[in-house]
Amino acid sequence: MANTNFIEFNDITFTYPPVEGDLDEKGNQIVPKPIFEHFSASLPTGFVSLVGQNGCGKSTLMLLASGRLQPDSGSISLLGQNPFALSQESKNLLASVIYQNMEFETEDTVSELLAQVYSAGTYKGEAAAINPEYKPVDNEHKMPSSSHSNLLSEVIDVFELETVLNHQLTHLSKGEIQRVLLAFSILYGSSSIFMDEPLFAMENYQKEIALAYLREFVHKTGTTIYISMHEIDLSKKYSDLVLLFYPNRDMSLGTPEEVLTNDDLEKAYGIPAVMLKNKEDLTRQQLQGEADLLQRTR
Ligand SMILES: Nc1ncnc2c1ncn2[C@@H]1O[C@H](COP(=O)(O)OP(=O)(O)OP(=O)(O)O)[C@@H](O)[C@H]1O
Ligand SMILES: [Mg+2]
Numbered sequence: 001m002a003n004t005n006f007i008e009f010n011d012i013t014f015t016y017p018p019v020e021g022d023l024d025e026k027g028n029q030i031v032p033k034p035i036f037e038h039f040s041a042s043l044p045t046g047f048v049s050l051v052g053q054n055g056c057g058k059s060t061l062m063l064l065a066s067g068r069l070q071p072d073s074g075s076i077s078l079l080g081q082n083p084f085a086l087s088q089e090s091k092n093l094l095a096s097v098i099y100q101n102m103e104f105e106t107e108d109t110v111s112e113l114l115a116q117v118y119s120a121g122t123y124k125g126e127a128a129a130i131n132p133e134y135k136p137v138d139n140e141h142k143m144p145s146s147s148h149s150n151l152l153s154e155v156i157d158v159f160e161l162e163t164v165l166n167h168q169l170t171h172l173s174k175g176e177i178q179r180v181l182l183a184f185s186i187l188y189g190s191s192s193i194f195m196d197e198p199l200f201a202m203e204n205y206q207k208e209i210a211l212a213y214l215r216e217f218v219h220k221t222g223t224t225i226y227i228s229m230h231e232i233d234l235s236k237k238y239s240d241l242v243l244l245f246y247p248n249r250d251m252s253l254g255t256p257e258e259v260l261t262n263d264d265l266e267k268a269y270g271i272p273a274v275m276l277k278n279k280e281d282l283t284r285q286q287l288q289g290e291a292d293l294l295q296r297t298r
Helices: 058-064 089-092 110-120 153-158 174-188 204-221 233-238 262-269 284-297
Strands: 007-014 036-043 046-049 073-078 095-098 193-198 224-228 242-246 250-253
Touching: 007 058, 036 058, 036 073, 046 058, 046 204, 046 233, 058 073, 058 095, 058 193, 058 224, 058 242, 089 095, 089 250, 110 153, 110 174, 110 193, 153 174, 153 204, 174 193, 174 204, 204 224
Parallel strands: 046 224, 046 242, 095 193, 193 224
Antiparallel strands: 007 036, 007 073, 242 250
16 A cells, blocks of 8 residues: 655755844844754655654655755755645645645635635546445444545535535634635545645544544545644544654654654653653643643752
């Protein structure tokens, strides 16, 4: 299923531009340090989660891989192409991105936008449901199994969009927007999708339903999905592979069992793994708070 030829980073260096007004104590402009320096890696296809603490480079790696940021030097290949050099549309068809922070300027309703995205992408508004006899993952919260004639009705059901179809996107709650964005990314039909913390505002049961569906979508359509998330237990439960980031930009790649070991988690987060365990909805604030507390009590 997985192959290692999905993304190739060849000796890349990437630095964010200097921030105007960011001065040192002598009043000189602070020149930022590279986020990646002579970094090379081959990364595989599949349903891959990116895990690691704030600032470790998850978003930057995904933006480089998807051609939304250009490296200062070195080369990047995504499915054999240089994503940064492509036209906007070819780039979108190769890799869509759910950004960590997205803002919208539209008065269109969810239902109008779903139709637009569906017809603009690969499927031209026509694709079969991946699981026509949809079986809910969580019987407690989900309606009985339903059947779906096409992908659009399936994603409306899976991401629970029925009640917001006639609402404007800009009038939705954060969790509702996240569910709509997941639906867009599926309906557009790119070869790959990079999802930057797409679930954090959703209810836990919806996170589970979404992850189970995304994994099935990957396996049935051959699309590759890279998804960053802070829910370690869910990453363990649903991903094919995990890319665990350490603070020094080293990374481990492997199955959840191989990578999400206590030792590796401690190395990645700098706090005892027992503090990370069984905390499905551990927020970054909690994590940071725990790390700070530990620092102070040492
Ligand atoms: N637009 C930017 N300008 C300057 N520096 C940035 C910018 N975005 C990120 N950085 C820096 O790059 C480093 C990597 O950040 P990145 O956003 O990739 O981390 P992350 O793993 O996605 O973190 P998080 O879990 O908080 O989303 C951090 O040190 C961050 O401060
Ligand atoms: Mg990020």
